[in-house]
Amino acid sequence: MIVIGAGAAGMMASITAAEAGANVTLLEKNDALGRKLLITGNGRCNLTNIREGGDFISGYFQGGQFLRDAIKALPPEGLLGFFRKRGVEFKVEEDGKVFPVTDRAADIVDTLKSALNETGVNVLCGSRVRDIKISDGMANGVILANGKEFQGGAVVLASGGLSYGSTGSSGDGYPMAENAGHRIIGLRPGLVALNTEEDMSCLEGLSVEDVIVSFVSGRKKVRAGRGSLIFTRKGVSGPVIISSSAKIIDAFESGPGVRIELNFCGGSNVEEVSRELTAMLAASPNKDAVRIVGEFVPRRLAELITARSGIGIGIKANMVKKEARAEAARELAAFPMTIVSSRPMEEAMVTRGGVSLKEIDPRTMASRIVKGLFLAGEIIDVDGDTGGFNLQAAFSTGFLAGRSAALIVAGR
Ligand SMILES: Cc1cc2nc3c(=O)[nH]c(=O)nc-3n(C[C@H](O)[C@H](O)[C@H](O)COP(=O)(O)OP(=O)(O)OC[C@H]3O[C@@H](n4cnc5c(N)ncnc54)[C@H](O)[C@@H]3O)c2cc1C
Missing domain, CATH: 3.50.50.60 (FAD/NAD(P)-binding domain)
Incomplete structure (x- = not known):
């Protein structure tokens, strides 16, 4: 034979x-x-x-x-x-x-x-x-x-x-x-890395432990996986993304682009993270706000979230505005990204x-x-x-x- x-x-x-x-x-x-x-x-x-x-x-x-x-x-x-x-x-x-x-x-x-x-x-x-x-x-x-x-x-x-x-x-x-x-x-x-609409090159190579990835399918939020994630030049990779890629790519069937959310806080929701962040900022009024955000996520990501949320770099904890704090909590608990495609077959x-x-x-x-x-x-x-x-x-x-x-x- x-x-x-x-x-x-x-x-x-x-x-x-x-x-x-x-x-x-x-x-x-x-x-x-x-x-x-x-x-x-x-x-x-x-x-x-x-x-x-x-x-x-x-x-x-x-x-x-x-x-x-x-x-x-x-x-x-x-x-x-x-x-x-x-x-x-x-x-x-x-x-x-x-x-x-x-x-x-x-x-x-x-x-x-x-x-x-x-x-x-x-x-x-x-x-x-x-x-x-x-x-x-x-x-x-x-x-x-x-x-x-x-x-x-x-x-x-x-x-x-x-x-x-x-x-x-x-x-x-x-x-x-x-x-x-x-x-x-x-x-x-x-089992492949994914490309995002957002330019993630500022975080390229950054690895974040214990991230929960979910995506919105129709009106339902579906949990895709939990584990470490790596930002790449074009998007996201790492064990949690590789394992979730099949489910996320299958969701393309309902239209181009899949919105995903990254939770960096062990599954705590936006309100819970907001309460925790508020307490931490109040407990250290003279500390740089970015260092407090950095207690949730690695420094490079903390800098991005601090800038994007409107807190601003170089701002002390007691100067953080309410809306900016709420936005930072949203980014920590439900960091939004849009998956537009997967990496090519050769990399799968x-x-x-x-x-x-x-x-x-x-x-x-x-x-x-x-x-x-x-x-x-x-x-x-x-x-x-x-x-x-x-x-x-x-x-x-x-x-x-x-x-x-x-x-x-x-x-x-
Ligand atoms: C980077 C990477 C890491 C992986 N790690 C894991 C892991 O740790 N655990 C896990 O479970 N899976 C892993 N996988 C998946 C796993 O390797 C594959 O699913 C598995 O090897 C498939 O086995 P196969 O025998 O079907 O095919 P292959 O291993 O691809 O073997 C097919 C063979 O057929 C030969 N061939 C092709 N065409 C012809 C032809 N015309 N004539 C003669 N010969 C031909 C090829 O040269 C090849 O040697 C990984 C895959 C990759 C790419």
């Missing part, structure tokens, strides 16, 4: 199928395996998530229900067991994020390479697949960009998404899936959209259109939150596709 793409999904599919007795050829267009895996988690690889409480599939924005069988086949503990058996140890960090104790994504890639080797998978790098060969509604091989052909009783398409194309995942698989008759659902960036951590889930059997990852074709990993219309959910989806769907494809090959 043939596997296209040596990322998380393709390597796991190959190893699983080979362990089940299939003769597997893994084709990778790069000259090295797992290039994207190496940069995951800032080079530390957040492999999966074992946070307590809540259903694991609630970590997915799209496709969670579809993944149930795949995650049952290879759950987080099963994935960790795969690596532990081969000598990798793990640690759990905040929110259940799991990393190798060595903080080296390279250990994950090296382990997969050894497993490919041990199971006898025929790994061919520098092999860019151009298309899948299909005859009589059955996938029976692939053709490379250089014209070379490979025959196989089953084909697993695991060529990844479109984001960070420099790693090799440049969307080659979508036309292959389309040629096979599959529908591709709207491709768009996911995942691709949203992909091969329609309606055309894939979730129990096997088999195409419902072409016999002998299986799909796994980011190419399918599944995307999850940060925290290890995307790699778990890639490994679990890869595992299930590999196991199912091996059965088909054995039966032919």
Whole structure:
């Protein structure tokens, strides 16, 4: 059988199928395996998530229900067991994020390479697949960009998404899936920084801890997330924005531009912050007002809020006017910004959209259109939150596709 793409999904599919007795050829267009895996988690690889409480599939924005069988086949503990058996140890960090104790994504890639080797998978790098060969509604091989052909009783398409194309995942698989008759659902960036209408260059690089982000959808205020935020030259980034980006971008559907509000005060509302600020100003009448605002937020942001609210820089606490104080409280509890777009696909951590889930059997990852074709990993219309959910989806769907494809090959 043939596997296209040596990322998380393709390597796991190959190893699983080979362990089940299939003769597997893994084709990778790069000259090295797992290039994207190496940069995951800032080079530390957040492999999966074992946070307590809540259903694991609630970590997915799209496709969670579809993944149930795949995650049952290879759950987080099963994935960790795969690596532990081969000598990798793990640690759990905040929110259940799991990393190798060595903080080296390279250990994950090296382990997969050894497993490919041990199971006898025929790994061919520098092999860019151009298309899948299909005859009589059955996938029976692939053709490379250089014209070379490979025959196989089953084909697993695991060529990844479109984001960070420099790693090799440049969307080659979508036309292959389309040629096979599959529908591709709207491709768009996911887990990505956002551009704002406001020029934030004066705060570029500033990181603020514990920010609550909400947005207004229709007339309702929706809480998008909580965590640290980084101002960028063009807008906002950081964990809370990356995690909230899917919800905020989806809100574009109701019109261009999404108004968000940043709460820098642990969720206290404008009135509560106003009371607190009033008391603090009264308690230190001779202190610079900006220093008091600076007790809520970092200095650069405090300066901006002090200037914007009309308090003014160099003003003592006892000189602050009532309206300016009220405005400062509003900015601290509901700092307004308008999101106009996301950063481009190349900067996104995942691709949203992909091969329609309606055309894939979730129990096997088999195409419902072409016999002998299986799909796994980011190419399918599944995307999850940060925290290890995307790699778990890639490994679990890869595992299930590999196991199912091996059965088909054995039966032919
Ligand atoms: C910067 C960054 C950090 C991330 N960190 C995390 C994290 O810590 N935890 C997490 O869960 N997720 C993380 N993700 C997401 C995660 O990396 C992906 O969801 C996951 O790697 C997808 O796996 P995949 O096997 O489907 O695709 P990929 O890993 O993209 O692998 C696809 C492979 O197919 C090859 N290929 C493509 N076209 C062809 C072709 N025509 N012929 C042959 N080969 C081809 C590619 O070269 C590539 O090697 C991160 C993503 C990025 C960009």
